[in-house]
Amino acid sequence: MTDHSEDFSGRQFxxxxxxxxxxxxxxxxxxxxxxxHLNTQxxxxxxxxxxxxxxxxSFRREAQTIxxxxHPNIVRIxxxxxxRDIPYLVMTYAPYGSLRKRYPKGTRLPLASIIDNVRQIASALQYxxxxxxxxxxxxxxxxxLGKNFELLLSDFGIAMIAQTSHQSHAPSDVTGTAPYMAPEQIQGRPGPASDQYALAIMTYEWLTGHPPFQGSLAEIYxxxxxAPLPPLHQGLSQGIIAALHRALAKDPQHRFPSIEAFAQALQQASERTSLSTPTARASSPQITPLAPPPPPPVETAVQETHPQERSFSTGQPLYTPHSNITYPQTSPHPPRKKRAMLYALLAALLLVAIVGAGALWMVRAMSSPPPKVVVSPTPAKPKPGDVLYQAHWKKEATQWNIQGQWQAIDDATLKSSGESENSFVLYAPYKPTTSDYAVxxxxxYQGPKDILGFLLTDFGIVVQAxxxxxxAAGFDYIxxxxxxxxxxxxxxxxxLQEQDYDLExxxxxxxxxxxxxxxxxxxLDGKKMLEVTEQNAPQTPGQIGLRSRNAVITVTSFKVLAL
Structure with missing residues (x-):
């Protein structure tokens, strides 16, 4: 095997x-x-x-595996x-580039966007x-970013394909990109928990504008x-902070049992907080830490002059830690006598402060003007493409009124058996607040309930209900x-507007x-198929949902987007 750096533009593969x-x-x-022949890209x-x-x-085996x-959130091979001895893969074209391009370094995202990103990526990785x-x-x-702005996980196993194809003996497991690599991955023992750690690093970066660990390659390792996780900014709920600390545990056994469990923990924590994260922007605002972070240890045994975020794969780990790692411990409690004296002093000071504050309040109450009314600023208008609502079937089963032919398989998956005559339509608990939106x-579609085709069959999306x-818009029995x-x-x-279509x-x-x-x-699949203009459009946005009449279908990624 020999590496090449040739430009193949204009060549045929x-x-x-x-x-x-x-x-x-x-x-x-x-x-x-x-x-x-097909002119497709x-x-x-x-x-x-x-x-x-x-x-x-070896290359063929690895390529066949990936x-x-x-999965809806994985780039298809x-x-x-x-x-001419050069291996290549043909993949679905994602026209809008990567998340790094959409959110440059230094960008902080709204919490709702972070939760949606984590949910999609975790779903792909769990699969x-x-x-x-x-x-x-x-x-x-x-x-x-796919043609409908869905997230698509790419480069699945590319590092291992390159590595396996590089040599005939067993490949090393030291692959990855330094700022996102889990401790066990640096040690050459990657596993599913390593992907969870990397996703948690990305979550930290979206919250703060930068990854938690920075410096030279040796310092990052x-x-x-x-090193302990640097403190997050004030205002984040303890649930979110706790979820990140667990997903970023040094020991993979101390992380969540699955990457899906991490995503669910973040989702649940976000629903319990009233935090309003600033809109994403290129420059990160000044962040007030909860406590000053301790200086990270610097390891000088490894020197690296290449960029930090270069993906790499090597036969030997670039950093070999001690066999027994001592993790940071909290400082011991002060002696009991000193602690008792400290508590007594604090109590006396607190009593003086309360009495003084009460007297000051009485003086000011008689001379102060009426308090000013503080008006909360108007929330920022959502940008086109922002996710306004994302369905979580299992958790929202009651709100969706999932019953009859409808079944919530998990938070990401809903199925319809098509067997009910009375529950064609399933309404979402979310109602749009504007007249312009996308569902x-x-x-x-797995076929009609009636395999002989005697029953009318249709399914699709419901709006303005x-x-x-x-x-309603979708696919019908003919x-x-x-x-x-x-x-x-x-x-x-x-x-009625309709169009013949051979649906796979x-x-x-x-x-x-x-x-x-x-x-x-x-x-359908990013291509405009039909359009109608209502003569008597409703004055309010109405309800949205799904319908399935005698159709066996599976639904994922149901969401409402701003236009």
Whole structure:
């Protein structure tokens, strides 16, 4: 195997012509490619290596493993191959770049956005962990934005593909990017808890504008291994701080039992706090710490002149810690006699302060003008694409009134068996507050309940609903996409717009309905399919929800977005 750094723009790899370079990573270069026959576009990841014949089978095995991953928040591997001894992967093209591009260094995010980001990334990683796969390089650069602004985890196993293909003997496990690497990963023992640690580092960074551990490569490693977490800013709830401390425990056994449990803990803590985090911006404001952070230990045994956030993979760990790590301990309590004297002194001072404050209040009360009324500032208007609501089926089962044909599998997944004649429509507990919004969901259609096709079958998204009337958009029993009116929960032909469409079954598609006043627009997988304008648009936004009549469907990622 030999590395290469050649620009392949204009060259052909398999059935794709490489149009231009999109980006470069630690192991590969990514190009925008176009299929020579279909004219469709994809991202082509060309690994920086030339494979020897004995390594080709290792590459194929690793590529086949990650190609089997199918999740709404994981970039799909469409194809792979070897072109003139150079391995490459063909992946779904994410047109809006990475989270690092969208949120540059120094950016602080609103708490609601952080919770939604963590939920999507954790869902993807939990799916992978259930397949006994570990990502090993979770960071903002490896989280892409899909065509509907959903988060897509990329570079799954790319480091290990490169490493496995690099050598015929067993690969080392030291892979990752320094600021996001867990202690056990630095020691060459990565596991699912390592991905949880990396996601918690990202969460800390979104809250504060910077990762917790900074410095040279050796200093960052030493801090991951021994330094306590620097204090977070005032105003964060203790639940959020506790969740981060647990997910960033030095010992992986002390973290949450799963990355999904970490995401749920953050979600629950956010619902118990009234914190209003400032809107994301490029420059982070001055943060008042709860306590000054202790100076991090500096390890000088390793010297590194390369950038800190370079992904790497090496046969030997760049930092070898002592076999027994002593974690920071709290200082011992003061002796009892001194402590008793201190308490007595504090009590006396407190009594004097209370008496003085009472006298001062009486004097001021007789001469002070009436108190001023403080008016709270108007909340900032949501930006287009901001998530206004995200469904959590299991936790919100009562609010959604999930029953009958509907079943909450977990917080992220809802299913409909299509068996009920009386619960076609399932209404969300959230009601839009403006006339312009979008409702989006990932829906997989598995077929009609009635396999003979005698029953009318349809499913989709409901908007502007009131007392069973409203608008619906989706897919119906005669293989048509539709937008139409809804009366008493059932479809009617008022304002009917339809289009023939051969919908692929057993595959998740993105359904999106945009409401812009009287205009209703229906998108499927990012492509606008239908549009109607209501003659008598309702005066209020109404209710939103899902419908399923005799259709077996699975729903994930139901959310409301600002337009």
């Amino acid at each position: 398999g059935n794709y012509r490489l149009l231009r370079l999109l980006g470069q990573g630690g192991f590969a270069d990514v190009y925008l490619g176009q299929h020579i 994809a991202a082509i990841k060309v690994l920086r290596m030339r494979l020897a014949r004995e390594n080709m089978e 190609a089997r991953l199918e 469409l194809d792979f191959g070897i072109e 992978a962990h259930n397949q006994h796969l570990v990502h090993r390089d979770v960071k903002p650069d490896n989280i892409l 030493a801090q991951h291994l021994t 989006e969901a990932q829906i997989k 009131k007392n069973g009337d409203g608008m 293989s048509n996409l539709y937008i139409t009116g809804m009366k008493g929960g059932r479809l009617n032909t008022s304002m 079954h057993d595959v998740f598609h993105t359904y999106r309905v945009e409401v812009k006043g009287a205009r209703i627009l229906f998108f």
